[in-house]
Amino acid sequence: MAVREILKMGDQRLLRHAQPIKDFDTDALHLLISDLIDTMRAANGAGLAAPQIGVDLQVVVFGSGTPNPRYPDRPVVPHTVLINPVIIPMETTMESDWEGCLSVPGLRGRVPRFGHIRYTGFNQYGDPIDRTVQGFHARVVQHECDHLWGTLYPMRMTDLSQLGYTDVLFPGIAAAQDD
Ligand code: NI
Secondary structure, three states: OOOOOOOOOOOHHHHOOOEOOOOOOOHHHHHHHHHHHHHHHHOOOOEEEHHHHOOOEOEEEEOOOOOEOOEOOOOOOOOEEEEEEEEEEOOOOEEEEEEOOOOOOOEEEEEEEEOEEEEEEEOOOOOEEEEEEEHHHHHHHHHHHHHHOOOOHHHHOOOHHHEEEHHHHOHHHHOOOOO
């Protein structure tokens, strides 16, 4: 168990298309997930993807089951380990809202995402996950899974005038959190 260094935008390893997990419930996989969770919690992140710590595998963790200090007004997302995910939009409607990313520290941007999705995948034991979700939960899943396809949220933005420094955009929140 360890808090790992989080790669920042500009690092080419964030732009790779990650490889699927073939073997579940292995020591190596459990260690990776333990490191992802430790690193996410140390940074108060809403989620973290393996490529963000330089591991080229389709593994993300997200949610805490409790309110997130970086997003105190957002709904609680269940703590989830998601492997080899597939996202299926349930509607074509896109919703724009603010996002931050531990690989893009100090900034927030308004990002269009599908408001209603179904996602499937597996947990670390190989048990299937199949959920249909909306709103913030759907946004977090799309953001984290994008890391597996080499996509950072600014690459999804359609209006870059809506990208800014957190401490300027949200002085109250930024006082407590660097990112
Ligand atoms: Ni991110």
